[in-house]
Amino acid sequence: MLGQRKGKVSIYANLALARMGDTEAEHELHGHYKKGTPTDRLIILALLGEAGVDHPLIARGLHSDEFAVLLGAVRAAGQVGGHQKELEVVRRDPFVNTLLNTSLRDVHTLAFYLNRKK
Amino acid sequence: MKVFFYLFSLVFAAIAHESPIDHVDRQLAFSVSGDTLELRYRFRKTQRAALMQLRTMDANRDGGISTAERESFFKQAGELLADQLKIKSKGSEQTFQMIGKVVLRPDFSQEFRFTVPLNNNAAVVTFHDEFSGRHPGNVVIARPTIEGQKVLLQIKQSPTMKTLRGHGGMTELEIKIIRKK
Numbered sequence: 001m002l003g004q005r006k007g008k009v010s011i012y013a014n015l016a017l018a019r020m021g022d023t024e025a026e027h028e029l030h031g032h033y034k035k036g037t038p039t040d041r042l043i044i045l046a047l048l049g050e051a052g053v054d055h056p057l058i059a060r061g062l063h064s065d066e067f068a069v070l071l072g073a074v075r076a077a078g079q080v081g082g083h084q085k086e087l088e089v090v091r092r093d094p095f096v097n098t099l100l101n102t103s104l105r106d107v108h109t110l111a112f113y114l115n116r117k118k
Numbered sequence: 119m120k121v122f123f124y125l126f127s128l129v130f131a132a133i134a135h136e137s138p139i140d141h142v143d144r145q146l147a148f149s150v151s152g153d154t155l156e157l158r159y160r161f162r163k164t165q166r167a168a169l170m171q172l173r174t175m176d177a178n179r180d181g182g183i184s185t186a187e188r189e190s191f192f193k194q195a196g197e198l199l200a201d202q203l204k205i206k207s208k209g210s211e212q213t214f215q216m217i218g219k220v221v222l223r224p225d226f227s228q229e230f231r232f233t234v235p236l237n238n239n240a241a242v243v244t245f246h247d248e249f250s251g252r253h254p255g256n257v258v259i260a261r262p263t264i265e266g267q268k269v270l271l272q273i274k275q276s277p278t279m280k281t282l283r284g285h286g287g288m289t290e291l292e293i294k295i296i297r298k299k
Contacts, residue, residue, distance in 0.1 A: 037252050038139050062138045064175040068138040080207045094181035095173040109258050 013049045018055065025057075026055065033057050040073040049076030062086045064114040071106065090114065099113060140167040142253040148245075150269040150295060155205065155243070156234050157214060162227040192220040198231045202248035203232060205293075207240040226241035236295065243293050244276055251288030259291070270296040277297075 003004060011032050033041055040062065041102030048055045049072070058080065061073025077083035090096055091114055100111050145162040163171065175183050175191040196216040203214040214232035236243070252256060262271040276290035278286040 035252075037254070042138070059284055065170045067140055067170050070170070071138050093173060095176065099166065099169045102165075102169075103296070104164075104169075110136070 008040070008043075011036075011044060012047075015044065015051070019051045019053055029055065029057065038066045038068045041066070042068045045069065045072030049079035051090075052080055052097045054080040054082060059083065059086055062090055067099075067106070067110070071110050071113070074110060078113055078116050087114065135287040138165045138168075139255075142167075142250075142256035143255045143257075144250065144289075145258045145260055146247075146289070146291075148262060148271055148273060148293060150236070150271060153236050153239065155236055155293075155295075157203065157232045157234075158229060159199065159203070159232060160227055161255075162225055165226060182234070187228065189219075192222075195228075196220060199230060199249055200232055202252075203234075204245065204246045204248070205234055205243040207237065207243040210237065212237070239297070241256040241295055243295070245289070245291040245293055247289035254287060257289050268298050270298070 011029070014022075014025040014028040014032065018029055018093055029044060033044055036044070041064075044057060045061050048058060058073055058076045061069050062077060062083070064070045064073060070090070074087065077087055096110075100114075141164065142161050143161065144159065147158040147160075149156045149158075155241050172183060175187055177187050177190070193216075200214045200216045205212050205214075212234050214234045216230060217233055218231045222230070247257075259273055262273065265272060272294040274292050279287065279290040
């Protein structure tokens with residue numbers, strides 16, 4: 001019932017349930033991610049990373065064209081481990097490289113998580 | 119409860135000191151031609167978001183953007199945007215259709231044109247911009263042209279439109295269409 005509530009509460013509830021192995025909650029997370037704002041996606045990825053849950057949304061986030069989502073996915077991928085090949089693809093991406101060579105806001109944070117050794 | 123507190127604390131510790139979210143500022147210009155409502159939808163991306171957009175545009179991953187890649191990307195982007203723009207009137211809902219090509223400007227803004235038919239000469243419609251709900255930012259409504267027009271538009275913010283931390287939430291507008299006899 002908790003996982004069926006709306007909005008941010010539902011995201012947090014489903015994340016907690018997914019962490020406990022609830023497959024329905026994992027499915028719900030896909031829905032939140034798909035319909036959510038970049039902030040929602042960042043929260044989902046950050047929590048997955050902190051909880052050490054290697055959810056398919058992390059790999060999906062690494063392909064995102066939204067900066068916040070990419071940042072969250074790179075950070076989460078580093079935390080859960082096992083995404084070295086995908087992280088290497090991000091590192092080699094010419095547009096990400098261009099971005100990393102700018103002083104635009106928060107880019108240094110992306111560089112930090114992208115080059116961090118687990 | 120301990121789990122929730124732990125998760126909340128970690129997320130806020132991780133993101134509270136930074137704002138990696140790219141806001142999208144937009145300008146909407148409405149006009150009526152015959153029985154069709156036209157919308158010029160212009161939004162500006164940040165430099166960071168524009169660079170990230172190129173990542174998706176580069177379909178063949180060669181590090182360059184060809185004309186075909188650019189046209190294909192913006193056609194798809196316009197169609198995706200159109201799906202998120204709706205008018206509602208007397209219980210019916212209609213979605214906008216993209217017309218023409220995107221206009222790209224040096225300030226990283228992109229302008230799309232959309233149309234939607236006004237069923238039964240509707241006098242009042244509400245406009246819903248779901249894209250603005252997903253990608254928040256400031257919205258400016260361009261003043262509709264008055265001089266020489268047979269149809270006048272009166273546009274105001276819908277009472278259901280919410281404000282989120284200093285900028286608009288999902289844009290919801292009431293559009294009154296006044297036809298001169």
